[in-house]
Amino acid sequence: MKNLKTIAVLLMAVLYVEGIGAFCGFYVAKADAKLFNNRSEVILVRDGTKTVVTMSNDFQGDVKDFAMVVPVPVVLHEHDIRVVNRTIFDKLNDYSAPRLVEYYDEHPCAPLIEEYELRLESTSADFAPSMMMEDMSFKKEYNVVIEAEYQVGEYDILILSAAESDGLRRWLNDNDYKIPENADDVLNPYIKSNMKFFVVKVNLEKVKYASEYLSPIQITYSSDKFMLPIRLGMANASGPQDLVVYALTREGRVECTNYRTVQLPTNRNIPMYVKPKFGDFYKSLFERSWKYEGENAVFLEYAWDVSPRNSVKCDPCVGPPPIQNDLVEAGVNWLNQNGSAHFTRLHVRYERENFPQDLQFQVTPNKERYQCRYIITHPAKGDMSCDEGQRYLKELEIRRKKEIDELSVLTGWNTKNASGYINEFSNRRYNVEKEEEERNTILPVGTSPSQNNGPTKGPFPWTLPMAFVALAFALGILDRISRRNRVA
């Protein structure tokens, strides 16, 4: 008596959208405005050594206050820089967001009543800004070289190289970038690594309204380095920042090589009442998983082949799959050769203490599909007086108790008052009294651990020494037995 109709889908990536977001470079503010870098989004397309990076600029505020500094491995040419339509981020986000699926139970006594619901809510990331860059004058004593100067879209772009961090920091500060003092610690390693600095401000003549949205900037370069420079963005950050990476490759999944890439719990049955607050649910789940994994892992949220030749692109889809034009806009240029486009969505919450290195990635041939998917199941409606109906109601209570347990394990939410949900249909059951005692042993709910692979582990790796001792013991006994047999 189970789930029949899938469909009805929804929800979203209402990811924590508090405050200001930024790419992993700097957003710095003039006039000592409070700076926050809470969330940013990046599209990474990697094909061989060619990398296309698209940085979201979804911030709110006065565009004259905006400026950005991003380390890049090479001097970019003008044709390597362009602005793209910001809807590409919304499409990729909506499409790959963690999803809630609804199923409907078949009526146990009567034929199926189908009921579909399709709802989609998506959110846009709130970003906001800061900073301003005005009259840039180049002074020799800074030891800063302007390698190139471009106007692209609404942006004025400079590519800088520097001989030492102090000069670069002074140059940036003198040109109205408020670079924190401690940025020297980070600027120097980039300078020594022969990286250049991609410096962006808004050309005020190109924007009509001070508060209008800015276009994402896309840069293309060829380099063996496949990384994102998060250390720079930490220099002016207080608290953890979230970064969502949408990676597209020809071969398969992208994974991090210097931090663990962890799959979030998926395909879990959760209570129906989570539906209106699915965003909060996922936020709690992510936070809990992040803590359990030691606050230093990278999380996989989605992996799928989204190329036009692959007809099944999601199960179910929470947003329309990206079409070829979207992929081309993101920088995928190999689809005409009938290639695949493997889409990986990674979510990182990082802060200085636990992320001493920039994020480094590799493309793997791993083509396995993955999505963060959570399931709610609607109970059957109607008369339940038949024997099957009574059995169904009993099973429903057990199932709902498991859902509550799962919710508690996944999110850490207090579920002690969930007996109303579990027993919602108890009054339609006969002989309930006989099972009253049994049910009392079920409640209160919310403290029992998940029976499967929920994030129930703690940060301390006790499993390792325990497994070592247990295995040593077992092998020791086997070894003795085999030696005794041999001697005999």
Add this chain to the structure above:
Amino acid sequence: MRFSSSIVSNLSRPRVFKDPRLFQITALGSFLIFGILQLGWHHELTRLGALIVLTLGFQLIAIHLFKLPKDAWKSGLISALGLCLLFHTSELWIIVFASAVAIFSKYLIRWKGKHLFNPANIGIVLPMMLTNEAWVSPGQWGSEAMLAFFFLSAASMVLMKVGRIDTSLTFLITLFILEYMRSVLYLEWGIDVVFHKMMNGSILLFAFFMITDPRTTPNTQKGRILWAALIALASFLLTSVFYLHTAPIWALFLSAPVSALINHLYGGRDFTWKTLSLSSNKSKQ
């Protein structure tokens, strides 16, 4: 990834195991259990099971074909666990290929009566080199201090009995010095960047459980120290110049012939899997 036995036979032996390979199986097995229970490898039980079954299966065939002692299965299991801990693929035929390469390379690629390549190492490298379907995930262990401590503890229990702790320490110390010079002295990153790199579980696993295989390391201590330093140097160069994230594995593969050369220069007695109770083990495995 084979481990070692008893050249240093006068070191105190645990009463539990007469054969140090069982210690190695215990250590690697516990890492595998840890990975399954705590690192999310329960998604990959099919791959892990197939690697163990196939590698052991090929080892049994090799025992039959090459008339090896029956307990050579222990070496096969060690290779299987080594593959489980480092090697990834989604294709069954690649698993078959990697397992076969790991086992049969021991008996088919030999020089002066000794196999040239570390079995798990060549089992990982050849599929990566020849196909587009195999990979290693250097980040899969994370960089936890406690994990590093357990790796070190488990490794020293085994390595002290085998006399290969010199190889591990030389590799790690050389790599640390090179990384320190580049990251801290030259690039001016903080020291925590170097620690984060060095505590990477894959590096430690490699240092303690792969390059220490007594059958493929040089026979003399001087030779081993030179060899381990060369692997560290090659690994450092591959990482910092070519941005190859799996550099140590390639460095070991490339260094295998060097081991034979060092043995030629420095001499020394070949290692055999000789145990106190089973002296018949020393033949070909």
